[in-house]
Amino acid sequence: xxxxxxxxxxxxxxxxxxxxxxxxxxxxxxxxxxxxxxxxxxxxxxxxxxxxxxxxxxxxxxxxxxxxxxxxxxxxxxxxxxxxxxxxxxxxxxxxxxxxxxxxxxxxxxxxxxxxxxxxxxxxxxxxxxxxxxxxxxxxxxxxxxxxxxxxxxxxxxxxxxxxxxxxxxxxxxxxxxxxxxxxxxxxxxxxxxxxxxxxxxxxxxxxxxxxxxxxxxxxxxxxxxxxxxxxxxxxxxxxxxxxxxxxxxxxxxxxxxxxxxxxxxxxxxxxxxxxxxxxxxxxxxxxxxxxxxxxxxxxxxxxxxxxxxxxxxxxxxxxxxxxxxxxxxxxxxxxxxxxxxxxxxxxxxxxxxxxxxxxxxxxxxxxxxxxxxxxxxxxxxxxxxxxxxxxxxxxxxxxxxxxxxxxxxxxxxxxxxxxxxxxxxxxxxxxxxxxxxxxxxxxxxxxxxxxxxxxxxxxxxxxxxxxxxxxxxxxxxxxxxxxxxxxxxxxxxxxxxxxxxxxxxxxxxxxxxxxxxxxxxxx
Amino acid sequence: xxxxxxxxxxxxxxxxxxxxxxxxxxxxxxxxxxxxxxxxxxxxxxxxxxxxxxxxxxxxxxxxxxxxxxxxxxxxxxxxxxxxxxxxxxxxxxxxxxxxxxxxxxxxxxxxxxxxxxxxxxxxxxxxxxxxxxxxxxxxxxxxxxxxxxxxxxxxxxxxxxxxxxxxxxxxxxxxxxxxxxxxxxxxxxxxxxxxxxxxxxxxxxxxxxxxxxxxxxxxxxxxxxxxxxxxxxxxxxxxxxxxxxxxxxxxxxxxxxxxxxxxxxxxxxxxxxxxxxxxxxxxxxxxxxxxxxxxxxxxxxxxxxxxxxxxxxxxxxxxxxxxxxxxxxxxxxxx
Numbered sequence: 001x002x003x004x005x006x007x008x009x010x011x012x013x014x015x016x017x018x019x020x021x022x023x024x025x026x027x028x029x030x031x032x033x034x035x036x037x038x039x040x041x042x043x044x045x046x047x048x049x050x051x052x053x054x055x056x057x058x059x060x061x062x063x064x065x066x067x068x069x070x071x072x073x074x075x076x077x078x079x080x081x082x083x084x085x086x087x088x089x090x091x092x093x094x095x096x097x098x099x100x101x102x103x104x105x106x107x108x109x110x111x112x113x114x115x116x117x118x119x120x121x122x123x124x125x126x127x128x129x130x131x132x133x134x135x136x137x138x139x140x141x142x143x144x145x146x147x148x149x150x151x152x153x154x155x156x157x158x159x160x161x162x163x164x165x166x167x168x169x170x171x172x173x174x175x176x177x178x179x180x181x182x183x184x185x186x187x188x189x190x191x192x193x194x195x196x197x198x199x200x201x202x203x204x205x206x207x208x209x210x211x212x213x214x215x216x217x218x219x220x221x222x223x224x225x226x227x228x229x230x231x232x233x234x235x236x237x238x239x240x241x242x243x244x245x246x247x248x249x250x251x252x253x254x255x256x257x258x259x260x261x262x263x264x265x266x267x268x269x270x271x272x273x274x275x276x277x278x279x280x281x282x283x284x285x286x287x288x289x290x291x292x293x294x295x296x297x298x299x300x301x302x303x304x305x306x307x308x309x310x311x312x313x314x315x316x317x318x319x320x321x322x323x324x325x326x327x328x329x330x331x332x333x334x335x336x337x338x339x340x341x342x343x344x345x346x347x348x349x350x351x352x353x354x355x356x357x358x359x360x361x362x363x364x365x366x367x368x369x370x371x372x373x374x375x376x377x378x379x380x381x382x383x384x385x386x387x388x389x390x391x392x393x394x395x396x397x398x399x400x401x402x403x404x405x406x407x408x409x410x411x412x413x414x415x416x417x418x419x420x421x422x423x424x425x426x427x428x429x430x431x432x433x434x435x436x437x438x439x440x441x442x443x444x445x446x447x448x449x450x451x452x453x454x455x456x457x458x459x460x461x462x463x464x465x466x467x468x469x470x471x472x473x474x475x476x477x478x479x480x481x482x483x484x485x486x487x488x489x490x491x492x493x494x495x496x497x498x499x500x501x502x503x504x505x506x507x508x509x510x511x512x513x514x515x516x517x518x519x520x521x522x523x524x
Numbered sequence: 525x526x527x528x529x530x531x532x533x534x535x536x537x538x539x540x541x542x543x544x545x546x547x548x549x550x551x552x553x554x555x556x557x558x559x560x561x562x563x564x565x566x567x568x569x570x571x572x573x574x575x576x577x578x579x580x581x582x583x584x585x586x587x588x589x590x591x592x593x594x595x596x597x598x599x600x601x602x603x604x605x606x607x608x609x610x611x612x613x614x615x616x617x618x619x620x621x622x623x624x625x626x627x628x629x630x631x632x633x634x635x636x637x638x639x640x641x642x643x644x645x646x647x648x649x650x651x652x653x654x655x656x657x658x659x660x661x662x663x664x665x666x667x668x669x670x671x672x673x674x675x676x677x678x679x680x681x682x683x684x685x686x687x688x689x690x691x692x693x694x695x696x697x698x699x700x701x702x703x704x705x706x707x708x709x710x711x712x713x714x715x716x717x718x719x720x721x722x723x724x725x726x727x728x729x730x731x732x733x734x735x736x737x738x739x740x741x742x743x744x745x746x747x748x749x750x751x752x753x754x755x756x757x758x759x760x761x762x763x764x765x766x767x768x769x770x771x772x773x774x775x776x777x778x779x780x781x782x783x784x785x786x787x788x789x790x791x792x793x794x795x796x797x798x799x800x801x802x803x804x805x806x807x808x809x810x811x812x813x814x815x816x817x818x819x820x821x822x823x824x825x826x827x828x829x830x831x832x833x834x835x836x837x838x839x840x841x842x843x844x845x846x847x848x849x850x851x852x853x854x855x856x857x858x859x860x
Contacts, residue, residue: 042695050608058563132572134563189575194609213618214608215818216810217691237695241808244674245690248682254689374821408823409555415567429565444568 041233041523044249046260047240049214053197054173055127058134060517063170064238065218067516070173070203073102073121074164079279079513081431082337084164088116088174088204091167097159097470104150109225110176111201111208122146123177123187125154130187135171138429161470165432170516176202206231206521216240220520231521238520243379250274250502257510258502259518262379263322266500273505278324281378281499282514284333285385285425287312287369287492292450296420298367300450302488303360309346309492310353311396317388317494321380324498330482331426331436331493335514338433338466338478345493346486353396366401370413371423373404378497385494386423417448431514433478437463439491440481449490459484527851535844542836543597546829547590553823557582560823561606580606580826597833603826607818612830615815620834621705622692623804623811627796628706629731634738634792639785641739642746643778649751657743664740673733673806680729687729690808693722730807734800738792745788749781756780782853790846794839 048059054066075087084091089102108116125144129136142163143155154163166172175185179202185193201209206228207220220236241249247265250258251272261269266276289299289308298304318327329340369389371382383404390400400421413419426445428435438444440463442453453460462481469477485491501518503510511522557580558573566572577583581592596603602612645657680687692707693699700710700719707723753759754777762772801813812831819827 040696058566132569132575134566136572137565137569198610213810214610215615215619215815216808235696239691239695239808240810241690242805245677245806245808248678249689252682252685252689254681255695406555406821408560408821409553411559412554412556415559426564444564 039234041236041257041520042255043236043238043257043259043518043520043523044241044246044255045238045258046243046246047214049218049240051194051198051214052201052209052212052218053194054170054175054203055124055135056131056133056171056194058171061238063516064518064520065212065220066170066173068205068207068220068236068520069201069209070170070175070205071108071116072168072170072172073174074167076168076431076513076515078511081165081335081514084168087168088121091164093161093164097161097163098156100154100156100160100163101147102152102154104152106150107227108204109227110179110204111223111225112176112179113225114176114178116174116204117177118146118148118150118152120177121174122152123180124174125172126187127175127180127185127191128172130189131191132189135169138166138169138171159468159470161474162430162432162434166430168515169430173203173205176204207236210235228521232524233520236520247502250504253504253506256504256507257518257523260379261500261502262376262381263325263498263500265379266498266502267322269502275503275505275507276500277503277510277512278322278498278500279512280324280326280334280496282333282335282431282496283377283425283427284328284331284496285377285380285382285423285494286331287389287494288419288422288424288445288449289490289492290417290420290422290450291455291490292417295418295450296367298360298362298365299420299490301360301362303356304362305490307353307357307360307362307396307398308393309486310349310356311393311398312346312389312492312494313348313392314342314345314494315348316392317385320384320388321495321497322500324500325380326496328493328496330479330486331439331491332433332478332482333428333496333514336428336431336433338475338482340479340482340486344483344486348392350396357397362398364397364399366399367421368401368403368419369421369423370403370405370410370419372407372410374406377425378499380497382423382425389423389494414448417450419448422448428514433474434467436478437467437481439485439489445491451490456488459489528848531844531847535840538840539833539837542833542840543594544590546832546836547593550825550828550832551586551589555823557606557823557825576606580604593829602830602833605819605824605827607822607824607827612826615827616812616830616834617705619810619812619815622809623797623800623813625692625706625708626727626730626734626800626803626809626811627793629727630734630738630796631789631793633731633735634742635789637735638739638742639746639778641743642785643750643773645743645747646750646754647773654747658747661740661743664736664743666740667736669733669737670802670806672736673730673803676729676733677806688722688726690806692726692809693719694726697722730803730809734796734803738796741792742785742788746781746785749784750777753777753780779853783850786846786849786853790842794835794842797835797838 045061047061049061050059051057052065054070057066072087073089074084074091077085088108089104091100091102093100104118122144125139129139141157145153147153180193183193183196185191198212206223206226208223210219210221212218217237217239222231222234243260243262243265246258247261249255251274269276289305290296291300293300314327318325326334327342328334329342329345332339369386371386373383386402390402393400414422414424440446441451441455441460462484466477466481501510501512509524511519558576559567562576581589605612605615641657645654648654681689697719700707700714700716703710703713708720711719711723759776762776800811801817804811804813816831819831
């Protein structure tokens with residue numbers, strides 16, 4: 001190969017000059033390109049986004065997006081999740097809580113102008129079941145059927161009083177059947193519409209999808225066919241931004257809403273012009289002590305378990321987690337019907353804890369506490385909570401060895417029930433107390449604590465009673481179950497971290513919700 | 525030509541080795557991608573878990589998985605992300621140009637400033653200028669990138685307001701039609717001058733932060749390389765002959781010192797491409813660094829292997845380029 005040194009040098013200089021220009025030159029006002037800045041809303045969030053297909057998404061960011069693009073048959077008003085209200089349909093439930101009849105309300109249209117029909121609703125719900133994705137379990141044991149031109153029924157084999165609380169989940173959004181089917185969609189495992197729905201929305205919600213990139217940003221534009229109140233912003237840019245940058249952006253006015261600031265960052269904003277809304281989140285952080293003797297002789301000892309429950313300084317942990325955090329009295333968060341007041345939960349009593357520890361025969365051995373250290377819960381690092389637990393239990397004589405690990409590797413041990421002591425959190429699948437029955441013996445989370453079916457008949461009996469309870473009796477039944485769980489169960493509910501939303505002074509109203517975090521169409 | 529062909533052949537062999545090592549290392553991770561990809565309830569449903577394993581080929585023996593993977597890679601198919609269910613090739617096509625644009629801007633900064641400072645320091649050896657440049661280059665090497673990225677963002681965006689916020693473009697801007705994926709280039713191709721300046725404006729802060737480390741590195745290497753050449757007989761002879769100082773410095777000294785500098789430059793560019801994760805995080809750049817970080821923490825095996833291959837390809841490609849450049853700069857290399 002023969003190189004002309006002169007021409008190579010010349011070409012190199014030209015390239016270098018061009019790149020130097022792109023690297024060195026500044027200027028411009030940064031507001032180039034299209035878009036209507038006056039009506040655009042910029043929202044910064046830390047994405048956990050995977051898809052814009054509403055019937056497959058089951059993540060926090062995915063729910064925000066789906067809520068903006070689609071409508072559900074039932075919904076919640078504002079942040080009140082104790083009472084489901086009409087969405088695309090109204091509903092009645094039979095006295096046995098086995099058959100729910102939904103009647104479609106007229107007037108709703110998809111973004112292509114076609115009306116929302118019962119066929120669309122039936123297709124959407126059966127699609128959630130059929131694609132076997134993360135949210136498919138929401139309708140386990142439910143048969144969906146069209147029963148008239150504007151009615152459908154959801155029939156459950158067993159009483160299912162939680163169904164009205166499940167239907168508002170954005171994963172159960174109604175999609176345009178014709179459009180989705182025309183693009184490879186079906187209500188079976190062979191569904192291929194996800195790629196299409198990542199480019200084009202097929203919903204009746206307040207916005208349409210302009211662009212979607214699961215790693216970068218999602219851009220939404222107002223849907224002129226939406227039958228509800230017109231959103232205040234005609235274009236929304238939802239961006240994936242790291243926490244420290246979110247803070248600076250919203251303070252500077254680069255963005256109008258920051259969704260994922262941690263408690264320290266929120267505290268630093270005191271005195272700033274921004275508005276901070278801090279409410280208890282839906283997440284419940286808890287300790288589990290394994291009851292399987294093969295895993296640990298000491299944590300399966302009832303007196304040791306009692307010592308841990310009495311040794312924790314719950315109020316101190318809540319204070320450490322920042323403003324807006326609260327302590328649940330049991331596993332059910334304070335937001336939901338059936339929650340127990342914090343005063344009725346376990347309380348710290350160092351002397352009683354020491355006595356219980358002595359009775360357990362604990363000889364000072366190190367007890368390993370496993371937790372994921374590369375994730376945060378509403379910005380709160382589990383490392384901080386673990387360190388607080390370690391220090392508090394040291395006061396009563398328990399030697400805790402912290403064993404942090406990446407969530408991808410620690411999940412195996414947690415879900416397989418091999419952790420001695422674990423520090424984890426539970427985000428509700430739907431805002432109903434029945435979602436927390438998984439903390440019972442032999443159930444999903446119970447098994448992770450080495451607590452098989454039959455291990456605690458009293459808790460199981462109360463869990464069954466709560467599951468069967470209807471109407472006003474439900475709250476009392478769930479409270480009774482939690483009190484027994486607090487007394488003898490292997491779980492120690494610690495706190496609900498705050499969900500803090502920071503908004504620029506130009507924003508006058510933000511409506512949060514424990515299920516979909518924030519309704520973008522209601523930001524004013 | 526033979527020299528280039530041999531180097532090319534070796535590069536292809538190395539790429540094959542990279543696929544083997546990447547595949548083995550990825551599968552040695554003591555964790556189950558099913559747990560990382562599926563939610564609490566879905567991971568407890570055997571039918572959903574079975575479907576996930578079948579969809580992602582995880583129900584096949586490892587050797588079969590490797591050959592399927594190799595065959596797919598040879599056909600340009602890097603697999604499908606277990607997290608987003610999107611083709612990894614498409615995701616890389618979006619992430620890689622962002623990082624290339626950032627790394628190119630940083631390397632140009634670094635080259636111009638780093639070599640210039642190194643040359644100046646060598647020519648002014650043992651003077652105050654030399655001392656200052658050495659201290660400054662050491663500081664450039666010592667600053668933690670994440671801290672520096674935040675401080676620079678805070679000062680120049682938040683306090684002074686002279687540079688824009690995070691991202692590759694203003695939030696209300698629309699990206700130019702993708703040709704190369706480099707916004708500066710694509711906006712010029714589309715004739716969108718406003719978007720071009722917007723993209724350049726957004727590049728300045730992250731590229732400068734990235735460049736600081738490389739400037740420090742190049743300054744020190746250039747200084748020592750030039751000092752070595754300055755002592756050689758042919759340089760002394762050129763000076764003794766009465767050649768102008770500019771000709772001696774740029775025609776004899778710098779040319780002689782370029783071989784080690786280019787070696788470092790190649791490695792530095794590779795490091796920039798694969799090591800931008802912290803800067804990308806602060807500036808919401810969403811390039812290869814962030815993509816690889818997300819893939820690793822979520823145990824997205826196809827994405828991890830895709831990143832491994834790309835980074836391996838970049839290093840091997842750069843080494844190939846550096847080898848060829850040796851031949852251009854020093855004919856003795858070609859002959860050998």
